[in-house]
Amino acid sequence: MATRTRRPERREEPLSRQRIVEAAIALLDTAGEGALTFRALAERLATGPGAIYWHVTGKDELLNAATDAVIATMTADTTSTTSTTGTAGTTGTTAATPQEAIRTLALGVFDAIDAHPWIGTQLARAPSQSPLLRVFEHLGRHIQTLGVPHPAQFTAASALLNYILGVGGQNAANARGHHPHTNRTELLNATATAWADLDPDEYPFTRNVADQLRDHDDRTEFLAGLDLILTGITTRQNPTDQTPP
Structure with a gap:
């Protein structure tokens, strides 16, 4: 057989x-x-x-490596440069402006924190390690391309970084804090209603924007706030000439 x-x-x-x-x-x-x-x-x-x-x-190295693996994809394609001259004398430009590159990077990190809420904690916990440095480095390069003077570059890049991490982390924290069966629209409606019922003398502003909370989109608001910072950076760099009174 x-x-x-x-x-x-x-x-x-x-x-x-x-x-x-x-x-x-x-x-x-x-x-x-x-x-x-x-x-x-x-x-x-x-x-x-x-x-x-x-x-x-160990676990710390693993967490750092996991965070870096996600963040690396956010920074891989956001390097924006101004006109460059090649070896043959030809000149070319990238499609993205520094402002657009910053928006792309910021939104990428925002979405990464939204998809992986643990990343926000890791980025805030290890300011000297590579995942955070990747983001700071790329923000700084774009700030330099904008022509921001050297003494103001650290402040500008830090303001952008803190905004991205702060809003992204808060958004992720809000998502984690929701009951799994809670609908976002229902939650915003309930919160907006509570704001509208606040004491009008103690919380006049909060009552006034309650309806905006009800209808807002997190990513849209994030980009709007980012644009406010970018406008401040560029305006300070190129102030409008004003005629003395």
Whole structure:
């Protein structure tokens, strides 16, 4: 009787730092930072914790790598340059202005924090590490392209960075704080109604903008605020000549 040849088992994809980081991002997205343990990650990757430690030294490094992997995609294509002269003497320009490049980068980070709420916490927690530096570096390059004087460049880039992280983080926090069965429209309507019922003497402004809260779009408001900052930066750089009184 002929013996059956045993088919070789299908080999799993080799464990790599990239696979570990991708699995960590998926775990963070579904269960949050508290659920990210090397034991849980090992189960997801069908390996042992020791194999993961071969590629990543600890949770802090893993969180930083996961954040950097997401943020790197936001900064990859947002470098804007002014007219450049090539080796043959030809001159070319990029399609994006510095303002457009800043908007693209800012909205990319905003959307990344919205999709991965844990990123906002990580960016705020590690100001000296590469994920945050990626964003700050690209903002700074665009600020330089705008012609902002050197003494004002740090302030301008910092103002933009703090706005992006602050609004993006708050938006993500609001989303996490909602009851899973709460409809956003219903929540805004309820909040707007509560604002409208505030004491008119103590909260006149808040009562007056209650209807705007009811109908606002988070991304639209984010970009509107960003444009206010950009307008301030460019206006300060190129003040309108005024005739002395």
